[in-house]
Amino acid sequence: MKILTTVKKVVDVELNIHVENGAIMEKGLQYVINAWDENAVEAAVQLKEAHKAETTLVSLGSGDNTDIIRKCYAMGIDNAIHIDDPALAKADSQIFARVLQRVYEAGDYDLVITGKQAQDTDAGQAGIMLGEFLGIPCVSNVIEIKVTDDTHIQVSRLGDAGTEIVDLTLPAVVTVSDSINEPRLPAMRGIMMAKKKKITVMDLAGLGTSFEEVGGTARKSEIVEFMAQEKRKGGRKFEGDPAEITAKVVQLLVNEAKVL
Amino acid sequence: MDLNPCMKHQLIRKTVREFAENEIRPRAAEMDKGPGFPDDLMEKMKPLHYFGLQVPGHLGGADLDTVSYAIVVEEISRVSAALGLCITVHNSVGIYPILRFGTREQKQQFVPPMAAGESIGAFCLTEANAGSDAGGVETVARETAHGFVINGTKIFVTNGGICGTILVFAVSDSDPGKPGVFIVENHTPGFSVGEIEDLCGMRANPVASLFFEDCAIPADHCLGIPGQGLKIGLTALDTGRIGIAAQALGIAQAAFEESVSYAQARQQFNKPISRFQTIQNYLADMAVQIDAARLLLYRAADVKDTGRPFSAEAAMAKLHCSTTARMVTDLAVQIHGGYGYSREYDVERYFRDAKVTEIYEGTSEIQRMVIARHILTRPT
Numbered sequence: 219m220k221i222l223t224t225v226k227k228v229v230d231v232e233l234n235i236h237v238e239n240g241a242i243m244e245k246g247l248q249y250v251i252n253a254w255d256e257n258a259v260e261a262a263v264q265l266k267e268a269h270k271a272e273t274t275l276v277s278l279g280s281g282d283n284t285d286i287i288r289k290c291y292a293m294g295i296d297n298a299i300h301i302d303d304p305a306l307a308k309a310d311s312q313i314f315a316r317v318l319q320r321v322y323e324a325g326d327y328d329l330v331i332t333g334k335q336a337q338d339t340d341a342g343q344a345g346i347m348l349g350e351f352l353g354i355p356c357v358s359n360v361i362e363i364k365v366t367d368d369t370h371i372q373v374s375r376l377g378d379a380g381t382e383i384v385d386l387t388l389p390a391v392v393t394v395s396d397s398i399n400e401p402r403l404p405a406m407r408g409i410m411m412a413k414k415k416k417i418t419v420m421d422l423a424g425l426g427t428s429f430e431e432v433g434g435t436a437r438k439s440e441i442v443e444f445m446a447q448e449k450r451k452g453g454r455k456f457e458g459d460p461a462e463i464t465a466k467v468v469q470l471l472v473n474e475a476k477v478l
Numbered sequence: 479m480d481l482n483p484c485m486k487h488q489l490i491r492k493t494v495r496e497f498a499e500n501e502i503r504p505r506a507a508e509m510d511k512g513p514g515f516p517d518d519l520m521e522k523m524k525p526l527h528y529f530g531l532q533v534p535g536h537l538g539g540a541d542l543d544t545v546s547y548a549i550v551v552e553e554i555s556r557v558s559a560a561l562g563l564c565i566t567v568h569n570s571v572g573i574y575p576i577l578r579f580g581t582r583e584q585k586q587q588f589v590p591p592m593a594a595g596e597s598i599g600a601f602c603l604t605e606a607n608a609g610s611d612a613g614g615v616e617t618v619a620r621e622t623a624h625g626f627v628i629n630g631t632k633i634f635v636t637n638g639g640i641c642g643t644i645l646v647f648a649v650s651d652s653d654p655g656k657p658g659v660f661i662v663e664n665h666t667p668g669f670s671v672g673e674i675e676d677l678c679g680m681r682a683n684p685v686a687s688l689f690f691e692d693c694a695i696p697a698d699h700c701l702g703i704p705g706q707g708l709k710i711g712l713t714a715l716d717t718g719r720i721g722i723a724a725q726a727l728g729i730a731q732a733a734f735e736e737s738v739s740y741a742q743a744r745q746q747f748n749k750p751i752s753r754f755q756t757i758q759n760y761l762a763d764m765a766v767q768i769d770a771a772r773l774l775l776y777r778a779a780d781v782k783d784t785g786r787p788f789s790a791e792a793a794m795a796k797l798h799c800s801t802t803a804r805m806v807t808d809l810a811v812q813i814h815g816g817y818g819y820s821r822e823y824d825v826e827r828y829f830r831d832a833k834v835t836e837i838y839e840g841t842s843e844i845q846r847m848v849i850a851r852h853i854l855t856r857p858t
């Protein structure tokens with residue numbers, strides 16, 4: 219079985235983000251692997267370990283993605299492709315899905331695993347669109363993947379009211395929830411081996427396509443402004459006799475917060 | 479000259495820190511009541527290769543370079559120096575001499591279980607009458623038709639209470655001037671573990687005396703050629719010192735971080751104590767010493783990785799890192815005031831742990847001797 223996973227490099231949202239004139243400032247930003255993609259990588263590596271699957275990772279975006287790719291190598295991914303093209307800085311989910319489609323078509327994959335969303339945009343579209351473009355089934359918010367045989371898998375999907383068990387004929391796309399697994403910390407040997415592995419880097423032309431061909435020039439959505447989330451104010455702490463505190467808190471909830 | 483850590487070293491640090499913060503930090507203070515390490519924690523460390531850090535892949539290790547090795551020990555020691563001690567002694571003076579001086583068969587036999595963490599390594603040189611002066615060793619290896627019979631008592635053995643594979647420094651009965659290093663396994667008849675030391679710091683590590691009473695081992699358990707003991711011992715200690723330097727640096731780093739946050743949080747005279755110039759001077763001095771220590775350490779590790787002699791560099795790193803650990807933890811307690819002297823705060827543990835880095839694997843006085851010998855004999 220050949221598995222393709224996607225990995226996005228995102229800004230570490232736990233650190234402060236500076237916004238000026240409606241745009242995020244590059245300076246001081248730190249990047250990490252999108253958390254859900256780490257779950258996707260872990261899921262792929264587990265399938266590799268249990269079923270000898272071959273795992274390939276693709277990362278899209280302009281700039282240096284070596285650090286996040288090395289981490290995935292250290293976790294156990296076999297091959298990595300980085301589509302590095304400055305044009306992608308202006309891409310939306312649909313364009314990304316088109317590029318993924320080209321990557322998929324250039325390989326011979328049985329299963330695509332993506333995170334269910336990216337932690338920076340929370341859009342959750344790319345994987346689902348990819349399934350649509352390829353004309354293959356896609357199941358989102360997956361919390362378990364079981365291999366039935368060479369051409370079938372069974373996945374569990376978390377819905378609002380409960381869990382659905384879905385049989386899927388391969389090839390297929392699944393987007394995974396963060397409750398599917400606990401991504402491993404790379405072992406020391408993995409980190410050392412990661413250094414020696416080659417990363418295939420190509421631009422859109424190298425992939426046999428162009429920004430225009432993936433819909434870039436006819437793009438229909440554009441982010442025009444970014445407004446940083448307001449910082450949460452610190453909570454208030456009350457100490458002393460429980461009965462007195464309760465009375466005080468109730469009074470504040472009624473008069474100050476006006477929630478009761 | 480690039481002094482910035484490369485991506486691999488950054489990833490190593492991040493990975494180990496995440497493990498140390500999540501798995502070790504919550505139990506470090508409890509472990510300090512010691513002795514011993516929680517089994518489940520040791521189990522979690524095994525598959526991550528913490529017990530085979532520089533062991534080649536075909537023997538089950540991670541094949542790390544020495545700078546990476548130093549980073550791992552530093553990061554573990556930043557959270558629990560006693561566990562850092564276990565890891566560095568096991569990997570450096572426990573495994574390294576076998577890799578360096580062992581025969582193919584000895585490597586195949588002893589290294590894989592050690593790298594897997596199934597057999598913990600110990601190195602015993604110190605005896606009641608032999609500390610800084612290895613010439614005082616009285617443990618004897620008597621050669622017989624089948625191998626060697628070892629008799630003697632070793633003291634202050636790190637990992638003593640949990641060791642499986644033990645390197646024993648002993649003199650030959652025929653020529654006491656020609657010591658050797660012998661591999662003894664803990665199931666060998668005649669071997670036993672004495673009382674665990676009641677130490678000032680490093681309390682989680684079961685440092686113990688080890689007894690060898692007519693301990694018979696096969697001839698192929700002698701490391702290197704008989705009589706080569708001093709060379710093996712000194713080479714082991716050169717490597718070990720990089721590990722102890724890293725351990726000391728980790729302790730200093732931890733104490734420094736606690737001090738910075740405490741100084742900003744603690745208010746006296748209606749302002750954070752970090753606003754007082756004296757406290758600022760303390761923090762600045764700590765930062766400078768730690769930075770210098772780190773650079774000396776990575777330099778020593780890098781010299782070793784490039785295959786050049788690194789004895790003087792390792793001694794300098796060990797001397798400065800351990801002095802820094804003692805000084806920084808002392809200031810950390812000072813900055814914390816009375817709270818720093820209480821078990822409630824981690825700096826009290828760091829303060830106790832730091833001191834011994836100036837004592838074991840060669841005291842600071844001995845490091846200065848090693849350094850001076852290099853200065854005076856090296857062509858200028």
Ligand SMILES: Cc1cc2nc3c(=O)[nH]c(=O)nc-3n(C[C@H](O)[C@H](O)[C@H](O)COP(=O)(O)OP(=O)(O)OC[C@H]3O[C@@H](n4cnc5c(N)ncnc54)[C@H](O)[C@@H]3O)c2cc1C
Pocket residue numbers: 567600601602603604608609610611633634635636637677680685834837838839840841842843844
């Ligand atoms: C927690 C802990 C763990 C240890 N783990 C191990 C272990 O795993 N294996 C092992 O073999 N040993 C171990 N040791 C022992 C340690 O290495 C020795 O304590 C150390 O080498 C010093 O020896 P000593 O205690 O006999 O002191 P001594 O050698 O008696 O030294 C006493 C003082 O005299 C100074 N001194 C000695 N000679 C000279 C000189 N020529 N010039 C100037 N000053 C000198 C010393 O620097 C020191 O200040 C451990 C010790 C401790 C406390």
